Amino acid sequence: MFQFLIDVQQHSFLQYALATGLLASIACGVIGTYVIVRNISYIAGGISHTVLGGIGAALYFKTVHGWNWINPIYGAVLSALIAAMIIGVVSLKAKQRTDTVISALWAVGMAGGILFISQTPGYSSDLMSYLFGNILMVNESDLYLLTVLDCIIVLIGLGCYNQFLAVCFDDEFAKVRGLRVDFYFLLLLGLTALTIVLLVTVVGLVMVIALLTLPIAIAGLFSSTLWRMMLLSALFSALFTTGGLVISYVPDYPPGATTIILAGATYLVMVTGTWLLHRREA
Amino acid sequence: MADSPVVEFEDVSFSYDGYPVLEEATFSVRHGEFVSIVGPNGGGKTTLVKLMLGLLRPSQGRVRLFGGPPEENRSRTGYLPQHARLDPQFPATVMDVALMGRLGNSGFFGKYSRQDKQAALASLEQVGLKDLKSRRFSDLSGGQRQRLLIARALASDPELLIMDEPTAHLDRAVEGEFHELLREFNKRMTIVVVSHDLGFVSEFVEKVVCVKVRVMMHSTSDITGQIINDMYGSPRKLVRHNSGGETKAIHQCFSS
Numbered sequence: 446m447f448q449f450l451i452d453v454q455q456h457s458f459l460q461y462a463l464a465t466g467l468l469a470s471i472a473c474g475v476i477g478t479y480v481i482v483r484n485i486s487y488i489a490g491g492i493s494h495t496v497l498g499g500i501g502a503a504l505y506f507k508t509v510h511g512w513n514w515i516n517p518i519y520g521a522v523l524s525a526l527i528a529a530m531i532i533g534v535v536s537l538k539a540k541q542r543t544d545t546v547i548s549a550l551w552a553v554g555m556a557g558g559i560l561f562i563s564q565t566p567g568y569s570s571d572l573m574s575y576l577f578g579n580i581l582m583v584n585e586s587d588l589y590l591l592t593v594l595d596c597i598i599v600l601i602g603l604g605c606y607n608q609f610l611a612v613c614f615d616d617e618f619a620k621v622r623g624l625r626v627d628f629y630f631l632l633l634l635g636l637t638a639l640t641i642v643l644l645v646t647v648v649g650l651v652m653v654i655a656l657l658t659l660p661i662a663i664a665g666l667f668s669s670t671l672w673r674m675m676l677l678s679a680l681f682s683a684l685f686t687t688g689g690l691v692i693s694y695v696p697d698y699p700p701g702a703t704t705i706i707l708a709g710a711t712y713l714v715m716v717t718g719t720w721l722l723h724r725r726e727a
Numbered sequence: 728m729a730d731s732p733v734v735e736f737e738d739v740s741f742s743y744d745g746y747p748v749l750e751e752a753t754f755s756v757r758h759g760e761f762v763s764i765v766g767p768n769g770g771g772k773t774t775l776v777k778l779m780l781g782l783l784r785p786s787q788g789r790v791r792l793f794g795g796p797p798e799e800n801r802s803r804t805g806y807l808p809q810h811a812r813l814d815p816q817f818p819a820t821v822m823d824v825a826l827m828g829r830l831g832n833s834g835f836f837g838k839y840s841r842q843d844k845q846a847a848l849a850s851l852e853q854v855g856l857k858d859l860k861s862r863r864f865s866d867l868s869g870g871q872r873q874r875l876l877i878a879r880a881l882a883s884d885p886e887l888l889i890m891d892e893p894t895a896h897l898d899r900a901v902e903g904e905f906h907e908l909l910r911e912f913n914k915r916m917t918i919v920v921v922s923h924d925l926g927f928v929s930e931f932v933e934k935v936v937c938v939k940v941r942v943m944m945h946s947t948s949d950i951t952g953q954i955i956n957d958m959y960g961s962p963r964k965l966v967r968h969n970s971g972g973e974t975k976a977i978h979q980c981f982s983s
Contacts, residue, residue: 482814482817482818484814607826607830607838607839608830610819610823610827611827611830613817614813614814614817614819614824614827615808615812615813615827617782617806617808617812618806618808618827618879619827619830620782621780621782621801621802621804621806622802622827622828622830622831622883623801623802623830623831624830624831665818668818669818669820669863670818670819670820670823670863671818671819671823673818674818
């Protein structure tokens with residue numbers, strides 16, 4: 446803890462890591478709340494795994510074909526958005542087969558990413574950091590990009606609060622009221638895709654789903670309104686990403702995994718605590 | 728304009744996966760009427776409502792709402808869906824839900840105006856929930872939840888009120904009050920009520936639309952035991968009510 450506090454003042458990589466965690470937490474609180482109340486965490490899981498395809502392709506074209514302007518985050522954003530739109534359109538048009546399409550994208554996205562990375566010299570070792578996250582690898586230009594993403598997500602996510610609330614609560618009624626429900630659903634999936642890209646840099650694409658659900662589930666125990674749930678889940682998420690970073694620092698644990706374990710343990714304690722409290726009252 | 732029916736079905740059929748849910752429905756609802764849609768469960772009543780609102784498209788035939796396509800005019804209706812669909816744990820307050828009735832007046836970033844808030848409060852007051860406006864949705868009883876959804880439907884000051892099974896979660900005592908409330912609303916708006924329970928068709932309902940795949944329309948005074956037998960398939964007791972010396976409505980025939 447003290448070692449971390451001393452080092453964070455000297456090492457910029459630690460400051461970037463800390464900032465990335467906090468940025469991701471804001472988006473996570475806002476969008477994760479919508480994801481949970483709209484019951485689309487399986488869609489989020491699907492999107493997060495297709496991200497590997499985009500990252501792999503970006504690395505491949507950068508290294509093998511010399512596209513130096515490309516950042517793996519561009520690939521991640523593009524593949525996440527494409528996956529979100531495919532899943533969105535399928536679930537709006539053909540209501541029964543959504544699960545199949547999500548599962549297919551999930552696996553094919555990963556397979557594509559692994560193939561691209563296997564053909565990219567010198568990057569196989571990075572595979573681990575994309576799968577399980579390495580917040581300590583974030584550099585300054587990544588941080589700018591992530592800040593822009595975060596601003597877009599939070600601005601639209603909070604700006605359209607009333608619309609998203611109505612679409613998540615009762616989309617049929619919202620439609621009758623003249624709201625373009627399908628548009629807002631796709632917009633929400635798009636924002637979910639961008640949030641996932643942010644979270645992938647923190648905990649890796651395999652564990653994204655944990656950060657997108659656990660802080661929100663904990664916040665849900667204390668929230669009567671959506672905005673309160675957002676605020677609390679952003680706080681919990683910030684607590685977990687920062688805590689994970691601090692705890693993992695001295696013993697050199699993987700920070701992504703530490704963050705998730707911390708979140709999972711807190712969730713378990715909170716749920717059990719609330720349950721015991723209710724039992725005592727009853 | 729005043730003469731064109733509020734709802735008009737012309738030879739409307741709807742099938743789901745090749746299975747006919749509704750066949751050749753033709754009927755209309757005129758301005759100021761109070762119409763009840765009745766029929767057995769699975770008979771296509773909710774489908775009829777969704778076609779009316781343009782939430783489903785007919786496989787055949789034409790549906791008009793306020794003389795035009797339902798998609799364009801449906802915001803002039805207040806809609807009470809079957810509330811079993813909603814997530815009872817949803818983190819929203821009573822006021823949040825009532826305000827949803829004011830949606831659609833706004834642009835991309837829709838903020839509710841002071842006027843919207845007043846309208847939402849006024850409709851909460853009508854159903855007796857104004858004092859609970861900060862209460863969490865999940866803390867309401869089934870009956871309170873239903874009243875809240877009615878307030879939401881009223882918040883837009885609709886010209887047509889469409890309610891799908893409004894009494895499903897109300898107890899008998901509240902139901903009487905609710906009927907009074909509807910009679911009051913009927914003075915300023917057209918009302919269409921879906922019910923699987925013909926008990927709902929009390930004195931103030933003027934027309935009954937009977938749905939069991941096929942649609943028949945009756946004025947309440949014309950309903951006979953024969954019609955009910957045809958529709959429900961088994962003989963049921965028909966109780967007629969006398970109001971003003973004239974047999975006008977039926978009551979409790981289907982409440983078994």
